Amino acid sequence: MRRRLFTLAIFLLLGAVINVAVAWGCAITINVFTVIPYVASNPVGDDHWSVNRWRRPGGARIISTRYRKGHYGRTNVSPSEVIPEWGRLAHPMNEFYLGSTTIEQRVIDARGWPMLSLWCEVERTHYSDDFGTVRVGIDGGIEAPLLPQWRVVAGQTQPRVLPLRPIWRGFLTNSLLYAAILWIVLFARRYVRQFIRRKRGLCLTCGYDLSHADHDACPECGARPKSATA
Numbered sequence: 001m002r003r004r005l006f007t008l009a010i011f012l013l014l015g016a017v018i019n020v021a022v023a024w025g026c027a028i029t030i031n032v033f034t035v036i037p038y039v040a041s042n043p044v045g046d047d048h049w050s051v052n053r054w055r056r057p058g059g060a061r062i063i064s065t066r067y068r069k070g071h072y073g074r075t076n077v078s079p080s081e082v083i084p085e086w087g088r089l090a091h092p093m094n095e096f097y098l099g100s101t102t103i104e105q106r107v108i109d110a111r112g113w114p115m116l117s118l119w120c121e122v123e124r125t126h127y128s129d130d131f132g133t134v135r136v137g138i139d140g141g142i143e144a145p146l147l148p149q150w151r152v153v154a155g156q157t158q159p160r161v162l163p164l165r166p167i168w169r170g171f172l173t174n175s176l177l178y179a180a181i182l183w184i185v186l187f188a189r190r191y192v193r194q195f196i197r198r199k200r201g202l203c204l205t206c207g208y209d210l211s212h213a214d215h216d217a218c219p220e221c222g223a224r225p226k227s228a229t230a
């Protein structure tokens with residue numbers, strides 16, 4: 001029982017490791033900016049909120065921009081319907097309420113396959129008439145070293161980022177899936193090997209040839225053949 005739990009824990013751990021490796025692979029290789037962004041833009045009281053979302057299998061990047069005192073058009077879908085439950089974009093940051101910020105822009109990124117499983121903040125910028133521009137870079141992630149930035153449009157780029165914060169639903173689903181695939185692959189290999197050995201009249205445990213003589217037990221490893229029919 002204890003050994004089975006240990007094996008299960010190892011498989012779950014390996015599933016999680018594969019999940020992180022896949023998510024980071026997606027972070028390095030999948031350029032979400034090759035697709036047209038989904039745009040949602042609505043007034044929020046006196047202010048305005050606009051969200052651009054790029055989404056491809058394996059990755060997503062979302063840019064949320066809030067403007068104080070001003071309206072800039074309206075889409076049928078509101079930004080709150082477009083933002084994910086992770087990413088903390090539902091409410092503006094405290095600085096936005098304090099009155100010093102005229103524009104708040106936040107960029108978040110998530111990676112993972114089949115579900116998004118890790119995310120981070122790519123950039124957080126406050127534009128203020130009084131204090132100028134305050135910009136915070138990558139938070140909860142690492143910029144991928146030695147690789148060029150993604151090209152969004154001509155003259156505008158975004159960094160490639162390896163995200164570190166878990167999106168629990170996707171993280172657990174992906175990890176379980178990869179653990180199960182690993183389990184099946186290893187189990188299937190053993191099953192096929194035993195099937196071939198049984199067909200050829202070999203010892204199921206070690207592969208020693210048992211077909212030329214009657215054996216109660218394998219002379220090589222001592223295992224007793226379960227099906228002694230040749």
Ligand SMILES: [Zn+2]
Nearest residue numbers: 203206218221
């Ligand atoms: Zn044997």
